[in-house]
Amino acid sequence: MPDVSSAFEYWPAPPPWGWSVDDLDHLPCEGPNGEPDFFRHVELIDGALVFMAPQQRFHQRLIQEFTKRLDDQAPGYLAAVHRMDVKLGPRTRPCPDLMVIDAEAAADNARTFYESREVHLVVEIVSPESVERDRKLKPLRYAEAGIPHFWRVEESDGRPVVYVYERDPATGVYTPTGIHHGHLAVQVPFPFEVDLDQLVK
Known part of the structure; x- marks a missing residue:
């Protein structure tokens, strides 16, 4: 299981090595500052996390x-x-x-x-x-x-x-x-x- 915790040392920038597709399955429920459901709607594009806006x-x-x-x-x-x-x-x-x-x-x-x-x-x-x-x-x-x-x-x-x-x-x-x-x-x-x-x- 990938350990994604070290990546948050660089937050909000991505870690120098970038995010990988496997990291998405191991992101915590809360954001780096305790925000609830922070990673609920996120995509990975070219090693960077992209947060999706609320739907109309x-x-x-x-x-x-x-x-x-x-x-x-x-x-x-x-x-x-x-x-x-x-x-x-x-x-x-x-x-x-x-x-x-x-x-x-x-x-x-x-x-x-x-x-x-x-x-x-x-x-x-x-x-x-x-x-x-x-x-x-x-x-x-x-x-x-x-x-x-x-x-x-x-x-x-x-x-x-x-x-x-x-x-x-x-x-x-x-x-x-x-x-x-x-x-x-x-x-x-x-x-x-x-x-x-x-x-x-």
Whole structure:
């Protein structure tokens, strides 16, 4: 079991050696100064801890409704999960809003993260504080890890807009395949269709 206590000597800066993905499973419940639930919503990006802001209701509703509909329409070998970590490397372990993963992996209730090879789709719902990460940094890292599909969801006049990307195996980067307003219909990673405006009503 990693001993993370020595890292707090450098708080709030990360320790010189950086945080590792295994450290997240051993962070204490309280913060360095006794703050309750301090590490409850934290991601690891390039060896640095990133604290997530409280969710807006729009964000929460989209996570719930997208997860339900993806799970309902997914083939039996896949399952949709939300707010679970994915390990992209020894120093990067983000917590996407939702993912479609191997059903076998989803059935393991002891898991705290999934390996990138188990992930077929990542969906990030952009919030005001996460724009740069969700538009630029995270898609780059997901593509580098080989995750084949990425969707970014943004708000426009109170309605969701979905930007769909597929990883080009020749370049290893995501290529945009569509921008969807009002209605989303795709064939990969499996046939899926949803009325986007109904997700927030």
